[in-house]
Amino acid sequence: MMSKILKFLYPLRRDGSSGIPHLAPVEGLDLFMPLSHTFPPFYRTNCLVLGDPGEKCILVDPSPLNRKVFRALLKSLRSLNRTFNEIFITHHHLDHHHLAPALAGLLKVPLSMSRITAEQLLKRHGHSYFRDVEVVQASEGDIITRCNHSDVRVLEVPGHDAGQLALAPDSMEWFLAGDLIQSIGTVVVGGELGDMAEYYRSLERIIQLDPQWVIPSHGNPMKSTSHVKKTLNHRKQREKQILQLYSKGYSPEQMVEIIYRGTNKRLWPLALENIKAHIKAASTSGVSGTEHSLV
Ligand SMILES: [Zn+2]
Numbered sequence: 001m002m003s004k005i006l007k008f009l010y011p012l013r014r015d016g017s018s019g020i021p022h023l024a025p026v027e028g029l030d031l032f033m034p035l036s037h038t039f040p041p042f043y044r045t046n047c048l049v050l051g052d053p054g055e056k057c058i059l060v061d062p063s064p065l066n067r068k069v070f071r072a073l074l075k076s077l078r079s080l081n082r083t084f085n086e087i088f089i090t091h092h093h094l095d096h097h098h099l100a101p102a103l104a105g106l107l108k109v110p111l112s113m114s115r116i117t118a119e120q121l122l123k124r125h126g127h128s129y130f131r132d133v134e135v136v137q138a139s140e141g142d143i144i145t146r147c148n149h150s151d152v153r154v155l156e157v158p159g160h161d162a163g164q165l166a167l168a169p170d171s172m173e174w175f176l177a178g179d180l181i182q183s184i185g186t187v188v189v190g191g192e193l194g195d196m197a198e199y200y201r202s203l204e205r206i207i208q209l210d211p212q213w214v215i216p217s218h219g220n221p222m223k224s225t226s227h228v229k230k231t232l233n234h235r236k237q238r239e240k241q242i243l244q245l246y247s248k249g250y251s252p253e254q255m256v257e258i259i260y261r262g263t264n265k266r267l268w269p270l271a272l273e274n275i276k277a278h279i280k281a282a283s284t285s286g287v288s289g290t291e292h293s294l295v
Helices: 002-009 067-078 100-107 115-125 196-209 226-247 252-259 265-285
Strands: 021-023 029-032 047-050 058-060 086-088 111-113 135-137 143-147 150-156 165-169 174-178 213-216
Touching (some): 029 067, 067 100, 111 115, 115 135, 196 226
Parallel strands (some): 174 213
Antiparallel strands (some): 029 047, 150 165, 165 174
16 A cells, blocks of 8 residues: 555655665655564655765664564665665664664664764663664764765754754755655654653754754655644644543543544554643643654
8 A cells, every 4th residue: 555655646666576665756765664663654764765876875774673674674765785884873763773783783884863862872772772883973063975066964863853864965965864754644742752842842842943854754755844844733733623522521441432532543642641741841831742653
């Protein structure tokens, strides 16, 4: 189903027999969609390859579901005939770095990420997680390569996750937004590292930068920031609804049943986090909270 939609929108191709969908939505970008540890309806995390010939070639968020998908992704990557220089991890959630250290070891390249992401990965997966792989810290304003003759910079975009980083060329031809936005459904902000107020600010930053394409980690690249604007409005409306129910005495659990009635029940625990984040933010600052990926 997803392949049919993508074929309609973009010149979709499957490389050799790897079976992994591959798009080239913008000049200079290759986007693979391997199966990953993510939530329905996507089941896949976008893995981006960027960098002009002669510049550093960066691989973003390779996170194959298992060894079989790992091998298929490797086959797809090798079909590009590129020499990879670095693996960039947008944030610490499992569906963005699973097996990335193994891939970095195989390709003999460093992993780059924010300081917070590195700390979280070590905390959650143990001090041997990076093994012999070099880890490079990436921060706001760093230039990591050039794409279509424009410097590609790191942007710090907390909200969904405290250490999340985005990438965009100075030309603003595109903006790699990671989990700040997705093409279908709602990003859920919650947990100890989510923050709704920061999430709002990060979305507003994308809108202000006004890129031609917004590339999410799950789903299709989106033309213009119209979907980002729609998402921001949706979140603010949802917050209003939650606070109204809260003022009438409904518990967060009861709110999940009311608000997310038509949503896959697998996602209800995330929805509950989201609701609690809205309530917490409203009770501490008057506005806001945190998100993760409820779709
Ligand atoms: Zn995430």
